[in-house]
Amino acid sequence: MKDFSEIKEQVKSKLSEVADGVQLSEFWQKYLGKTGVISGLMKEMKSVPPEEKPTFGKAVNEVREWAQNLYNEKQSEIKEYELKKRYEREAVDVTMPALKRAPANLHPISLITQQMISVFAGMGFEVLEYPEIEDDDHNFTRLNVLKDHPSRDMQDTFWLTEDLLLRTHTSPGQIRTMDAEKPPIKVLVPGKVFRSDSDATHSPMFMQMEGLVVDKGITLCDLQGMLDQFVRQMFGGGTKTRLRPSYFPFTEPSVEVDVSCFECGGKGCSLCKGTGWIEVLGGGVVNKKVLENCNIDPEVYSGLAFGIGVERITMLKYGIPNMGMFFANDLDFLAQFKA
Ligand code: PHE
Secondary structure (H helix, E strand, O other): OOOOHHHHHHHHHHHHHOOOHHHHHHHHHHHOOOOOHHHHHHHHHHHOOHHHHHHHHHHHHHHHHHHHHHHHHHHHHHHHHHHHHHHHHOOOOOOOOOOOOOOOOOOHHHHHHHHHHHHHHHOOOEEOOOOOEEEHHHHOHHHOOOOOOHHHHHOOOOEOOOOEEEOOOOOHHHHHHHHHOOOOEEEEEEEEEEOOOOEOOEOOEEEEEEEEEEEOOOOHHHHHHHHHHHHHHHHOOOOOEEEEEEEEOOEEEEEEEEEEOOOOOOOOOOOOOOOOEEEEEEEEEEOHHHHHHOOOOOOOOEEEEEEEEHHHHHHHHHOOOOHHHHHOOOHHHHOOOOO
């Protein structure tokens, strides 16, 4: 009777050397596979005398079963080992500080623009937007800023052609609205405007918000009432307005509007340069000539208009000293503004 102890020793020692799944399947091919060593034993059957064949076959099967069992044990060992390795590899240290993602926030100009719009929307203003490229007619002439009139020099214009320009203010929105709508009119026109001017308090591109109200019996008192309401909501309940006479070709009378200093309450501080008042916008009663230019009868209707600089309101509200900070894209600066 053939002794399989040699083969068994070989199986044992080879299997003990197996260290991972790849080696394990190599082992299986070599010993337990169809062309493996143990299957090879069966081929020896031919040379076994007939009476010993059953015993021989049984013995080979026992060896196969024995080897298969060893193999199974090793397989679960290896599986467990590989899983452990994988867990180690993929381990997450839950105590490690997380990567922080700062939530995005609005640019301070957008923030204040939205606040201003919501204040005026609350008073019933319709919000309209118009092109940033304008023609001479809408930006100047029909606003009663006539050719060769010195008031054209109040705003340093970026001309694109003889006739086209980057709008220097949102006031052309007055003309465009009155061309398209009949009174009663109550619109707010926010938008970018452009002037060839640049220092700590001026930028060649900035935001304005134009207000226009046209109806029967509109007076300067309506303007002051609306602006009172506006500054109280923007700067706090105690804030007051003061109108000073001024000049704009498209309003008559024209006013410059100051608010009582919300920093010092009117006593005088560095923000209001000791005066107790801060200038925030220009406005007035719509010039009759402008109404006529838009085919609105000034004997029947009157209007008020105002233009607010959004950067200026934002600088005052947050105490920002330099206009350039709005456009420097400094995240440390921008991240400070939350709605
Ligand atoms: N358009 C003027 C400016 O930009 C502001 C203004 C608007 C004044 C409406 C009066 C009425 O300076």
